[in-house]
Amino acid sequence: MQAGLKVLILVVLLLIVSAQVSVSGRATAGVKYGDAVPGVVRPSDLEKIKRALRLDRFSIIAAVRLGAEEGREVIVSEPLPDGTLKKVKDACDAGGFCPDPVGFVASRVRIVLLQDKDVQTLVVLKDQVLGTGGKLVRLRDLGVEGEILGWNGRPDASDGHIALSLTPITENEGGVVAASLDPPLLIRFNPEAGRFQVFDCVAGDGGEPDCAFLGELGD
Numbered sequence: 001m002q003a004g005l006k007v008l009i010l011v012v013l014l015l016i017v018s019a020q021v022s023v024s025g026r027a028t029a030g031v032k033y034g035d036a037v038p039g040v041v042r043p044s045d046l047e048k049i050k051r052a053l054r055l056d057r058f059s060i061i062a063a064v065r066l067g068a069e070e071g072r073e074v075i076v077s078e079p080l081p082d083g084t085l086k087k088v089k090d091a092c093d094a095g096g097f098c099p100d101p102v103g104f105v106a107s108r109v110r111i112v113l114l115q116d117k118d119v120q121t122l123v124v125l126k127d128q129v130l131g132t133g134g135k136l137v138r139l140r141d142l143g144v145e146g147e148i149l150g151w152n153g154r155p156d157a158s159d160g161h162i163a164l165s166l167t168p169i170t171e172n173e174g175g176v177v178a179a180s181l182d183p184p185l186l187i188r189f190n191p192e193a194g195r196f197q198v199f200d201c202v203a204g205d206g207g208e209p210d211c212a213f214l215g216e217l218g219d
Helices: 002-013 043-053 082-093
Strands: 059-067 071-078 104-106 108-115 118-125 129-131 134-137 147-158 161-171 177-179 185-190 195-203 209-214
Touching: 043 071, 043 108, 043 118, 059 104, 059 147, 059 161, 071 104, 071 161, 082 147, 082 177, 108 147, 108 161, 118 195, 129 195, 134 195
Parallel strands: none
Antiparallel strands: 059 071, 071 108, 104 147, 108 118, 118 129, 129 134, 147 161, 161 177, 161 185, 185 195, 195 209
């Protein structure tokens, strides 16, 4: 029970209902976990994101500076509803699924690009996984079953861009809450394609991982 309580506290802390710019620490380039990155994401950006995406509650999970031409990439997460958060807490307390304590949980996750006054959505994950070129993957084809309640993931960096490692949180007809992908879904920027795609790894002939980007599936 004590371990479950610690996880719940971490989950609640990661579900801050409003994104705020951190006032401590130096401005840094690259991916930073937690609050918006000082010097990369500004208070005016938060208002811009709120208006463009029509969000009342959201958090900035990580941000990366790409340069004057490319703009700035930001991971925007929306909190789980209270009822769903309780289901996750109860599952964890019962010895079942517990979110990654150093990751985040969200009802919807976006990677957006900030360019001047524009907010462009590059990737969005809710009940589907969509990119600028269409659907990135069919979750059911990967074995994901049941209702998708939200996502548990963590930010990473890849080729100077933000990357995501994500697992859908699902509930089956019996009410069991679980993480329905192992290993997690990897989303990275493909420099050759010029956009985000799913990065898939399988075991090769010699036991070494054989990894490649997967093309979009269209609309």
